[in-house]
Amino acid sequence: MFELSLRCPEDRVDVLSDALDALDALSVSVEDADAQTPAEQALFGEPGMPPPKDGWQRSRMVALFAQESGAQEASALLQAQDFFEGCRLLGIQAIAEQDWVRLTQSQFAPVEVTPEFWIVPTWHEPPAQAHQIIRLDPGLAFGTGTHPTTRMCLRWIARNNVKDQRVLDYGCGSGILAIGAAKYGATRIDAVDIDEAAVTSTVLNAEANHVVLTAGLPEQAQGLYQTVLANILATPLKVLAPLLCSHVEAGGALVLAGILERQADELKAAYAPWVQLEVADSEDGWILMTAQKPASAA
Numbered sequence: 505m506f507e508l509s510l511r512c513p514e515d516r517v518d519v520l521s522d523a524l525d526a527l528d529a530l531s532v533s534v535e536d537a538d539a540q541t542p543a544e545q546a547l548f549g550e551p552g553m554p555p556p557k558d559g560w561q562r563s564r565m566v567a568l569f570a571q572e573s574g575a576q577e578a579s580a581l582l583q584a585q586d587f588f589e590g591c592r593l594l595g596i597q598a599i600a601e602q603d604w605v606r607l608t609q610s611q612f613a614p615v616e617v618t619p620e621f622w623i624v625p626t627w628h629e630p631p632a633q634a635h636q637i638i639r640l641d642p643g644l645a646f647g648t649g650t651h652p653t654t655r656m657c658l659r660w661i662a663r664n665n666v667k668d669q670r671v672l673d674y675g676c677g678s679g680i681l682a683i684g685a686a687k688y689g690a691t692r693i694d695a696v697d698i699d700e701a702a703v704t705s706t707v708l709n710a711e712a713n714h715v716v717l718t719a720g721l722p723e724q725a726q727g728l729y730q731t732v733l734a735n736i737l738a739t740p741l742k743v744l745a746p747l748l749c750s751h752v753e754a755g756g757a758l759v760l761a762g763i764l765e766r767q768a769d770e771l772k773a774a775y776a777p778w779v780q781l782e783v784a785d786s787e788d789g790w791i792l793m794t795a796q797k798p799a800s801a802a
């Protein structure tokens with residue numbers, strides 16, 4: 505394989521991607537040309553939404569070609585185009601053969617939720633002290649346990665009693681929270697997501713973990729649940745406040761994650777008409793907020 509890399513301004517990323525695609529690049533990736541420097545720009549998008557911008561102010565694009573001649577031809581053609589003005593060819597280089605599967609796998613080790621509760625990729629042996637295990641490999645959907653928001657939700661499940669409960673996992677991603685709830689004894693579990701790939705991942709991961717749950721699009725969530733879990737992000741969580749609260753049974757628990765420490769007050773205010781949210785856990789600047797729905801509430 506041969507890698508053609510170039511640098512370009514943000515407004516050229518789209519046209520260059522299309523051109524490289526048309527020139528038979530096997531893949532095109534874009535990254536911040538200023539990554540790892542003080543000029544690095546953070547670009548965040550909401551899950552399920554398109555990225556906020558096509559590229560960074562100064563983007564580095566890397567296109568992969570099967571043959572060196574293909575990369576050279578593409579570079580000559582691109583440099584002859586008007587839209588290449590302001591762009592710079594960084595070079596063409598051969599990529600050494602690698603065992604990509606082994607390399608990827610080596611980046612995912614077992615993750616500890618509590619000393620007894622672990623998330624273990626299928627290519628690893630579970631640690632000896634693990635009494636409760638979720639088997640999960642990285643896939644298309646969010647939720648491998650490496651993110652603090654997921655771990656905090658799972659810790660909450662392990663430390664609170666969900667046995668025999670009806671549980672809703674809203675924004676299920678890989679299904680990891682729904683599977684965790686099943687492992688801790690929840691019996692009727694709905695896992696929903698706006699992303700169909702997440703629904704498919706959840707079904708496959710539930711099967712691999714031998715747990716029973718129902719996965720589907722958000723309309724699948726119906727009626728009242730004793731526990732509602734939602735690890736999304738502060739903005740959608742605020743929009744979803746009436747809906748999520750309407751699914752919590754009186755006396756039931758609402759568990760929210762994907763919230764930064766500084767967003768605690770805005771979340772409390774958004775949920776105040778229904779429940780009183782409190783910070784229940786925190787890790788790396790992220791917080792877990794929980795509430796019990798008043799027993800008399802509708």
Ligand SMILES: C[S@@+](CC[C@H](N)C(=O)[O-])C[C@H]1O[C@@H](n2cnc3c(N)ncnc32)[C@H](O)[C@@H]1O
Nearest residue numbers: 551552646647654675676677697698699735736
């Ligand atoms: C941060 S991931 C969490 C995945 C998993 N529950 C976990 O804890 O690791 C958020 C998930 O919420 C989904 N999502 C975002 N907005 C949503 C919405 N309005 N309704 C349902 N799902 C949503 C995304 O597609 C994504 O899979």
